[in-house]
Structure formats: structure tokens, C-alpha cells
Amino acid sequence: MKNKQTLLLWLGGAVAIVMLFDLLFMQVNYFSIICAILLVTTFVFLIKEDNNSNAIQLANEITGNNSLNEQGIEQTLTSIASLLNQQMSIIDTEVDRASGLIRDAVTGISGSFKYLKNLSEDQQQMLNTVISHQQGISDDQSMTIESFVHDSSATLEDFVKVIISTSKQSLEAMSFTNEMSKQLEGIFSLLGQVEGLASQTNLLALNAAIEAARAGDAGRGFAVVANEVRALSVNSTELNNDIREEISKAQVIIKQLQHSVETMASADMTSTLEAKNRVSEMVEHVGEVNVKTNTVVEELTLLSPKINETVEIGIRSLQFEDLTHQTLASLKNNTQTINSLYQALNQFDIKQGGSGEQLKMLQKQCQQFIQKAEYENEHRSVSQSSMEEGEVELF
Amino acid sequence: MSVKKQVSDNGENIEISIDGRFDFSLHQHFRDSYANCKEKGQVFTINLATASYMDSSALGMILLLKDHAESHSGKVVIVKPSESVNKILEIAQFHRLLTIER
Numbered sequence: 001m002k003n004k005q006t007l008l009l010w011l012g013g014a015v016a017i018v019m020l021f022d023l024l025f026m027q028v029n030y031f032s033i034i035c036a037i038l039l040v041t042t043f044v045f046l047i048k049e050d051n052n053s054n055a056i057q058l059a060n061e062i063t064g065n066n067s068l069n070e071q072g073i074e075q076t077l078t079s080i081a082s083l084l085n086q087q088m089s090i091i092d093t094e095v096d097r098a099s100g101l102i103r104d105a106v107t108g109i110s111g112s113f114k115y116l117k118n119l120s121e122d123q124q125q126m127l128n129t130v131i132s133h134q135q136g137i138s139d140d141q142s143m144t145i146e147s148f149v150h151d152s153s154a155t156l157e158d159f160v161k162v163i164i165s166t167s168k169q170s171l172e173a174m175s176f177t178n179e180m181s182k183q184l185e186g187i188f189s190l191l192g193q194v195e196g197l198a199s200q201t202n203l204l205a206l207n208a209a210i211e212a213a214r215a216g217d218a219g220r221g222f223a224v225v226a227n228e229v230r231a232l233s234v235n236s237t238e239l240n241n242d243i244r245e246e247i248s249k250a251q252v253i254i255k256q257l258q259h260s261v262e263t264m265a266s267a268d269m270t271s272t273l274e275a276k277n278r279v280s281e282m283v284e285h286v287g288e289v290n291v292k293t294n295t296v297v298e299e300l301t302l303l304s305p306k307i308n309e310t311v312e313i314g315i316r317s318l319q320f321e322d323l324t325h326q327t328l329a330s331l332k333n334n335t336q337t338i339n340s341l342y343q344a345l346n347q348f349d350i351k352q353g354g355s356g357e358q359l360k361m362l363q364k365q366c367q368q369f370i371q372k373a374e375y376e377n378e379h380r381s382v383s384q385s386s387m388e389e390g391e392v393e394l395f
Numbered sequence: 396m397s398v399k400k401q402v403s404d405n406g407e408n409i410e411i412s413i414d415g416r417f418d419f420s421l422h423q424h425f426r427d428s429y430a431n432c433k434e435k436g437q438v439f440t441i442n443l444a445t446a447s448y449m450d451s452s453a454l455g456m457i458l459l460l461k462d463h464a465e466s467h468s469g470k471v472v473i474v475k476p477s478e479s480v481n482k483i484l485e486i487a488q489f490h491r492l493l494t495i496e497r
Contacts, residue, residue, distance in 0.1 A: 165455075171426075171456060267452075268450055
């Protein structure tokens with residue numbers, strides 16, 4: 001076909017050159033004109049036929065391409081479908097995995113929050129015990145350091161009082177023993193007088209004996225009496241000495257008694273003074289410690305409700321599990337939509353020459369999916385976007 | 396170590412001054428210094444300015460003097476105790492019992 005055209009074109013071209021030559025160098029004649037008309041007509045015809053054959057060839061080519069395109073669309077759609085299927089299964093798995101992770105994590109966090117709350121309550125109780133112990137109101141029998149120090153101080157004061165009172169009584173006893181000693185001295189002087197009487201009696205008896213001897217036989221009886229009287233005076237002198245000895249012994253005993261009383265009365269107060277100072281320091285120290293302890297305990301008491309509050313906020317925040325589950329569940333809706341799309345694409349089967357209608361059908365289905373998805377999105381179960389809203393009780 | 400006694404002209408004020416250690420060894424002198432003062436409303440002043448030490452017997456002596464004074468409607472005043480002596484008086488809580496002038 002193409003060779004024929006080329007041949008004709010060359011032929012036409014040659015004739016046209018001859019004619020042109022003719023026209024330039026020779027005179028115009030009818031033959032030439034007729035030849036030219038014939039030539040042009042032939043040329044026009046040839047060109048027209050060439051165009052037609054081109055159109056046919058193009059149409060043929062288009063028809064061949066059409067079948068190729070339909071195959072391509074089907075392949076593309078199939079690969080899209082398989083991609084969708086693959087992505088969908090991945091999303092499903094990941095959503096399930098996320099749900100599982102969140103559930104586990106929330107169970108753990110919830111447990112630890114509960115434990116934390118229990119610990120906080122225990123702590124509060126302990127603090128209450130400490131406070132009540134500190135104030136000594138929990139048990140009347142209980143002994144606080146404060147009361148112990150106070151008691152020690154009181155005991156020390158009593159001790160000092162006892163010492164002073166003992167000293168006072170001892171000094172009184174001392175003056176009594178001094179009086180007694182003086183009385184004994186008086187007895188000594190009385191004994192001296194008695195001794196004088198005895199010696200006088202002795203002298204008188206001696207004189208009487210002498211006078212009796214001078215009287216001879218008549219005075220013999222009187223001499224016996226005089227001797228007896230003398231013997232009595234000697235006896236009474238001996239008795240006097242015995243008494244003096246006993247009283248001297250008593251005076252030695254009184255001296256010992258006075259020494260004992262002196263020891264009793266003289267207590268050195270220096271050690272007591274030091275003890276008293278130590279107790280005073282202790283009282284001060286205990287007071288300071290008490291104040292500090294009370295301050296710390298009060299601060300701790302204020303801290304516990306804060307811990308509780310924080311724990312409650314944490315527990316409330318745990319509702320994110322619920323929200324996240326709902327979000328993930330709604331995500332499942334989306335994967336269902338994708339699944340429907342996948343099904344639709346799978347069903348897509350191009351029949352010879354029916355590609356346009358099939359595509360239209362597919363477009364229509366897609367439109368339906370979009371509408372459905374939009375409707376579902378508007379009615380999403382999870383509309384809450386903040387954790388601050390709502391209260392959640394501890395479960 | 397001595398006890399000195401001074402009686403005012405009107406005989407109402409008796410000042411007893413203690414020098415050195417105020418302990419048992421002074422008890423006889425101390426007692427003698429007031430034993431004969433039996434007039435009503437006498438004031439016994441114990442001057443401790445030069446007393447360096449005091450034991451429990453001294454406290455006992457002061458209490459006996461107080462008993463004696465009160466039995467005759469009188470009173471006892473302690474004056475010018477040194478720092479250490481004053482501490483002992485404080486332990487014995489004498490400032491509650493009688494007047495102490497520093």
C-alpha cells in the first residue's frame with residue numbers, strides 16, 4: 001500500500017515537473033492543460049485514498065489498544081485490591097495488638113493505683129497514730145518522753161525537798177542531843193556533890209570511931225556502928241564512880257550520835273544541781289523536738305490528701321482505655337469499609353467492551369461507600385476528646 | 396567560816412552574815428545567833444555576800460530560823476547570794492518560801 005502511494009507520488013511529481021518545463025519554455029496548448037488536469041485529479045485521488053487507509057489503520061490500532069487497556073485496568077484494580085487487603089489485615093492486627101497492650105497496661109496501672117491508694121490510706125492511719133501518741137491522748141497509761149521528763153523533774157524536786165527536810169530534822173535532833181549532853185554535865189556536878197557528901201560521911205565515921213575508942217568498953221558498940229557507916233560511905237563512893245563511868249560512856253555514844261546526825265544533815269547539793277541542770281536541758285530539748293515533730297507530722301498530714309487527689313486524677317485518666325477502645329472499635333468500621341471496597345474490586349470483571357459501564361458501577365459503589373463512611377463518622381460513638389470531662393469511680 | 400551578828404538600834408532587825416563555807420560546822424553558832432531573839436515581829440536578814448558554798452544543812456538551818464521567826468511573827472530575808480549559792484537556793488525552791496534579794 002505504501003509503495004504504491006510513493007510510486008504514484010513520484011510519478012505525479014515527475015509529470016508536474018515536465019508540465020512546468022512545458023509551461024516555461026513552450027507555448028501553452030490544450031494537450032498540456034488536459035494532462036495537468038488529469039495529473040492533479042489523480043494526485044488528489046491518491047492523497048485522499050492515502051488518508052483513508054491511514055484512518056483505517058488508526059482505527060485498527062485503537063481497537064487493539066482497547067483490549068489492552070481493559071486488561072490493564074483489571075490488573076491495576078486487582079493489585080489495588082490486594083494492597084487494600086494486605087493493609088487492612090495489617091491494620092486489623094495492629095488495632096487488636098494496641099487494644100491488648102492498652103488493656104494490659106491499664107490493668108497494671110489500675111492495680112498500682114489501687115495499691116498506691118491503699119498505701120496512702122495506711123500512711124494516713126499511721127500518721128494519725130503518731131499524732132495521737134504525740135499528744136498522749138490515745139492511752140492514758142502511755143508514757144510520753146515529755147511526761148517522763150516532767151516526772152523526772154518533779155521527782156528531783158521531791159528529792160531536794162526530802163534532803164532539806166532531813167537536814168532540818170537532823171539539826172533539830174542535834175540541838176536535842178546538845179541539850180542532853182548539857183543535862184549529863186549537870187548530872188556530873190550533882191555526882192560531885194554526892195561524892196563530897198560521901199567523903200564527909202567517911203570523915204565523920206572516922207571521927208566517931210576515934211571517939212568510940214576513947215570511950216573504952218562503953219563505946220565498943222558505937223565503934224561497930226561507926227565502922228559500918230564508914231563502909232557505907234566507901235560503898236557510896238564506889239557507886240558514884242560507877243555512875244560517872246556509865247554517864248561517860250553515854251556521852252561517848254552521844255558524840256557518835258551527833259557525828260551521825262551531822263553526816264545526815266550535810267548533803268552536798270552540787271550533784272543535785274548538775275542533775276537538775278541536765279533535766280532542764282532535757283525538758284528544753286524534748287520541747288524543741290516535739291515542736292519539730294509536730295510540724296513535720298502536720299505537713300505529712302496535709303500531704304496525704306494531696307496524694308489521694310493525685311491518685312484519683314490518675315484513676316480518672318484511666319478512662320482513656322475506654323475511649324481508646326471505642327476509637328479502635330470505630331477504626332474497625334473503617335476497615336470494614338475498606339473490606340467492602342476490596343470485595344467490590346474483587347467482583348470487578350471486565351467483559352469485552354463493557355468497561356465503561358463497569359467503571360461507572362464501581363464509581364457508584366464508591367460513592368455509596370463514601371456516604372456511608374461520612375454518616376458513620378458523624379455518629380462516631382466516641383465524641384469525648386478530653387480526659388477532664390466526667391468522673392470515674394475507683395473500681 | 397564565821398557567823399557575825401548585828402542587831403539594829405531598835406532591835407527589830409537582826410543581820411546574820413556568813414563568811415566562807417556555810418555548812419554544818421556553823422550550826423551551833425548560827426543557832427546561838429538567833430536563839431535568844433524572842434521579840435515579836437523581828438526581821439532576820441541572812442547576808443550571804445561572802446558565802447562561797449552552801450550544803451543542805453545550811454538550808455536546814457535557814458528553815459529552822461524561818462520556823463523560829465514565824466513562831467514570833469517575824470520573817471527571814473536572804474540578801475546578796477552569789478551565783479553558785481543562788482543556784483542552790485533555786486533548786487531548793489527557797490524563792491517560794493522566803494524573800495531573796497539579789
